[in-house]
Amino acid sequence: MSKAYFMVRAVVADPSDRPGFDTWYEKEHLPDALTAFGVAHAWRCWSKTDPSLHFAFYEFPNLAAVEALPGSPALAKLIAEFDRCWGSRVTRSREILEFAGELRRPG
Numbered sequence: 001m002s003k004a005y006f007m008v009r010a011v012v013a014d015p016s017d018r019p020g021f022d023t024w025y026e027k028e029h030l031p032d033a034l035t036a037f038g039v040a041h042a043w044r045c046w047s048k049t050d051p052s053l054h055f056a057f058y059e060f061p062n063l064a065a066v067e068a069l070p071g072s073p074a075l076a077k078l079i080a081e082f083d084r085c086w087g088s089r090v091t092r093s094r095e096i097l098e099f100a101g102e103l104r105r106p107g
Contacts, residue, residue, distance in 0.1 A: 004063040005097040006037070010054040010090050017089055018051075024085060025054070029078070033058060036074040066096050 012021050025044060034042045039058050047053035060066040069075050082092075 002062070002099040004060045004066040004099060006058040006060065006066050006069055007095045007097055008056045008092055009095070010056075010092040012052050012054055012090050014089060015051070017086075021054070021086070021090060022046075025056070029082065030056065032081070033078055036078055037069065063096075063098050069096075070094075 010021075012018050030042055030044055033056070037058050037060070039060055041059040042057065044054065044056040047055070058066075060069075082090075
């Protein structure tokens with residue numbers, strides 16, 4: 001079975017929220033999600049095309065594991081904490097991604 005990913009796309013519309021969001025996500029939310037999801041790898045990125053866009057990725061061992069996430073107590077707890085901290089100031093969407101392939105340069 002191939003790996004699968006859970007991606008969260010957040011829109012931090014007010015530039016003044018970005019420093020606090022960045023610190024909170026790095027020091028609290030990403031580590032909490034890594035533990036709650038039981039995954040070995042998580043990372044996050046800011047878009048250079050649109051500075052209001054933040055992406056977080058969580059790598060799962062297979063599609064079944066990530067498909068069990070929606071509706072789970074672990075995700076519900078993280079969503080509640082996110083909403084408590086950011087309310088409607090930060091909107092987000094979530095995607096389940098199935099690994100489709102990879103190409104590496106030889107050598």
